[in-house]
Every structure is written in C-alpha cells, then in structure tokens.
Amino acid sequence: MPACRHHLRKATPMPVEFLGIAATNDGSETTPRSGAAFDKDYTLRLARAHEDHGWDRVLFAYGSGSPDPAPAAAYIASRLDRLEILLAHRPNVSYPTFAAKTFATLDQISEGRLTVHFITGGNDHEQGREGDTLTKDERYARTREYIRIVKKIWTTHEPFDHEGAHYRFHDFVSDVFPVQQPRPKVSFGGSSPAAYAAGGAEADIYCLWGEPLAQTAEQIENVKAAAKAAGRTDVPRIQVAFRPVIAPTEELAWEKAHRTVGAIRARREKGEAVTKRHNGHAQPENTGSQRLIAIAEEGERYDRALWTPTAAATGGAGNSNALVGTPETVAQALLDYYDLGVDILSARGYDLLDDAIDFGRYVIPIVREEVAKRDAEREAQREAHRDTERAGRGTQNLAAVHG
Numbered sequence: 001m002p003a004c005r006h007h008l009r010k011a012t013p014m015p016v017e018f019l020g021i022a023a024t025n026d027g028s029e030t031t032p033r034s035g036a037a038f039d040k041d042y043t044l045r046l047a048r049a050h051e052d053h054g055w056d057r058v059l060f061a062y063g064s065g066s067p068d069p070a071p072a073a074a075y076i077a078s079r080l081d082r083l084e085i086l087l088a089h090r091p092n093v094s095y096p097t098f099a100a101k102t103f104a105t106l107d108q109i110s111e112g113r114l115t116v117h118f119i120t121g122g123n124d125h126e127q128g129r130e131g132d133t134l135t136k137d138e139r140y141a142r143t144r145e146y147i148r149i150v151k152k153i154w155t156t157h158e159p160f161d162h163e164g165a166h167y168r169f170h171d172f173v174s175d176v177f178p179v180q181q182p183r184p185k186v187s188f189g190g191s192s193p194a195a196y197a198a199g200g201a202e203a204d205i206y207c208l209w210g211e212p213l214a215q216t217a218e219q220i221e222n223v224k225a226a227a228k229a230a231g232r233t234d235v236p237r238i239q240v241a242f243r244p245v246i247a248p249t250e251e252l253a254w255e256k257a258h259r260t261v262g263a264i265r266a267r268r269e270k271g272e273a274v275t276k277r278h279n280g281h282a283q284p285e286n287t288g289s290q291r292l293i294a295i296a297e298e299g300e301r302y303d304r305a306l307w308t309p310t311a312a313a314t315g316g317a318g319n320s321n322a323l324v325g326t327p328e329t330v331a332q333a334l335l336d337y338y339d340l341g342v343d344i345l346s347a348r349g350y351d352l353l354d355d356a357i358d359f360g361r362y363v364i365p366i367v368r369e370e371v372a373k374r375d376a377e378r379e380a381q382r383e384a385h386r387d388t389e390r391a392g393r394g395t396q397n398l399a400a401v402h403g
C-alpha cells in the first residue's frame with residue numbers, strides 16, 4: 001500500500017524525527033500520578049530514557065495549573081547532551097518581549113536545542129483560569145501577532161516599536177539572542193480554519209493529532225493551502241501524534257489496548273479527571289477534539305492499526321488515538337503517514353517511562369531503516385530521471401548540429 005503514495009512526498013527528503021513527552025510526573029490517563037506534580041527525578045529519568053533510546057525531541061506541555069515548563073526544560077537541557085526540547089507556551093501568560101528573552105536564554109542553555117510550540121488554547125474555561133477572555137478566533141489572531149513579534153525580537157539587533165491589535169511597545173531590543181541562526185523553529189497546532197490560517201502563515205512545524213490517513217491527508221492539504229494563501233513558497237513540516245500500544249504479538253497488543261481503555265473508563269466512572277485541560281465532561285470547543293470524537297463515532301478501527309476507543313474514552317482529548325499492534329505493525333502504520341508527507345512522528349504511551357523505552361527500542365529503528373530505504377530509492381529514481389533528461393538534451397543538441 002505505501003508504494004503508491006511515495007510520489008506524494010516532497011522532492012527533498014527530511015530525516016524522520018521522533019517526538020516524545022517530557023512529563024514532570026508519572027501520571028497518565030490510565031494511572032493517577034504517584035507523587036508531586038513536579039517530580040524532579042522522574043522528569044529527568046523520563047527525558048533520559050528518551051535520549052538513550054533514539055528519540056530526537058520531547059514536548060514540555062502547558063496546562064494552567066501545571067508546573068512551569070520553561071524552567072523544567074532548562075533543567076533537562078542542562079543535564080542531557082543531545083535531546084531537543086519542544087516548549088509549549090501560551091501567549092496569554094506573558095508579554096512577547098519577556099517570552100522572547102526566555103526562549104533565547106533557553107536556546108543558549110540548551111546550546112541550540114529549542115523549538116517553541118505556540119498554543120492558542122482550545123477551551124475558554126481553561127484559558128479563563130489564567131485571565132484570558134478572548135474568543136478562540138481572537139486568540140488565534142493574537143497568537144499570530146505574538147509569533148511575529150517573537151521572531152522579530154530573536155533576529156533584530158536595533159531597538160524597534162510595535163503597534164499591533166494586541167501589543168504595543170516602544171524602543172525594545174533584546175540583549176540575549178538564540179544560538180540557532182537565524183532563529184529557533186516555531187511549532188503550532190490546531191485544526192480550525194483560524195488555526196490553519198495562523199499556523200500556515202507562521203509555523204515551521206505544523207502539529208496534528210493522529211487521525212486516519214484520509215483525514216490526515218485532508219488536514220495536510222489545508223495547511224499547505226493556508227501557507228500558500230499567506231504568500232509562502234515553502235510549507236511547514238508536518239508532525240502527527242499517536243498513542244502506540246505495542247506488544248510482542250498482535251493478540252497481546254489488542255489485549256493491552258482493551259485493558260488500557262478499560263482503565264481510562266474506570267477512572268472516569270469514578271469521577272477522576274483523566275486529562276488536565278479538559279473541562280469535565282463538557283463537549284470540547286476545539287475543532288481538533290471534535291474531529292477526534294466524530295472519527296471515533298464513525299468507527300473503531302481505521303487503516304493498518306489506528307484505534308479510536310482511547311479517543312472516545314477521553315472525550316476527544318488531544319493526542320488520544322492509538323496505534324495497536326506488534327512493533328512491526330505500528331512501524332508500518334507510521335510509515336504510511338511518512339509516505340503521506342509527515343516527517344515528525346510524535347508518540348506517547350500510557351506508562352510513560354516503560355513505553356518510551358519500548359517504542360525507542362523496537363519501533364524507532366524499524367521506521368528509521370525503512371525511511372532510509374525509501375529515501376535512497378527516491379534519490380535513485382531522481383538520478384535516473386536526471387540521466388534521461390541529460391541524454392534527451394544530448395540528442396537534441398546533436399540534432400541541432402546535424403540539422
């Protein structure tokens with residue numbers, strides 16, 4: 001099946017990358033955390049497990065009451081050598097001049113390993129917890145202005161003024177600059193029209209939650225169209241996130257998947273909050289979650305290994321669709337997304353630490369090897385095509401000489 005989609009990928013292959021989770025405690029949808037919200041030792045152990053098992057980057061997420069991800073990320077960056085950081089940040093919690101300096105300082109601490117994930121916020125109630133009263137569409141407009149300001153601060157060495165709809169300041173210049181030149185990458189997520197417009201214009205990496213291949217292809221087209229509409233000649237790289245459930249046999253993997261969803265449902269029935277950002281049992285306001293619920297209502301299984309009951313059981317929480325099977329099956333399922341144009345694969349299990357190790361040991365090497373093969377094949381095809389064109393030109397030249 002994948003072979004027919006090879007042509008969809010862009011001409012210059014990017015290496016495939018793996019994003020894991022930088023949780024600050026061991027809690028997940030299936031298990032309440034065993035200690036404090038910021039468990040320093042666990043934070044480091046989990047990040048180190050990612051670094052030691054082939055992952056490229058980890059996400060420090062943002063929630064209104066959660067530990068501040070920026071100092072947690074600085075801690076990890078100072079203790080580990082290679083692992084890159086994706087720092088989630090909500091514009092409503094700090095002025096862009098301040099945030100740009102935090103990011104530049106963190107890029108210095110991490111020696112150029114920072115990417116910033118700008119979060120608009122999909123839920124009014126959660127945003128209101130930290131004083132944000134804008135509507136979602138207004139928030140997207142603010143995020144867009146915010147990202148533009150941060151990019152400008154990162155790259156401008158002369159004082160400048162800004163007069164925008166959401167921010168006004170004068171004579172500002174930062175004295176701290178990122179290591180990465182010209183600047184760290186901007187990551188962005190959301191599935192509403194306002195999200196595509198803002199992210200299509202500003203993002204280097206556009207993040208989607210795992211959906212079936214057809215719906216993912218549709219979202220990729222929306223992102224590309226938005227980038228083009230914004231006058232860009234490039235397109236954001238695409239990242240897609242899943243919850244892999246792997247085991248040595250298909251049968252064991254499916255048993256594990258059913259146990260997982262059973263544990264989530266049991267916690268919800270007891271009235272426990274299985275996800276932090278969700279507002280009880282209310283219908284989600286963000287399009288991304290509404291899409292996940294609609295897809296789950298349409299069916300439980302899609303494509304090679306996608307399974308939706310984990311999304312249904314969490315009320316369409318962010319990144320909640322599972323990929324179930326042996327490491328080989330899950331790797332092949334991920335490669336189907338690679339063939340669609342996705343080159344950053346995000347994954348997180350339900351036992352965060354053990355699953356990060358297993359996925360890194362058993363799935364990542366298969367995907368990397370297959371991606372290298374596909375890229376080599378494509379390069380050979382391109383070379384053959386160039387040879388044919390050169391030969392064609394040679395014949396034409398000869399014809400011109402002799403004609």
Ligand SMILES: Cc1cc2nc3c(=O)[nH]c(=O)nc-3n(C[C@H](O)[C@H](O)[C@H](O)COP(=O)(O)O)c2cc1C
Pocket residue numbers: 060061062063088118119120121122188189190191192195207208209241277285286287288289318
């Ligand atoms: C990969 C990814 C990570 C996200 N991380 C966070 C997060 O840490 N905190 C948060 O509040 N929202 C997070 N979001 C939510 C989005 O940034 C966005 O605010 C929301 O999905 C908007 O909804 P929309 O689909 O209606 O556009 C994340 C989204 C994606 C795709």
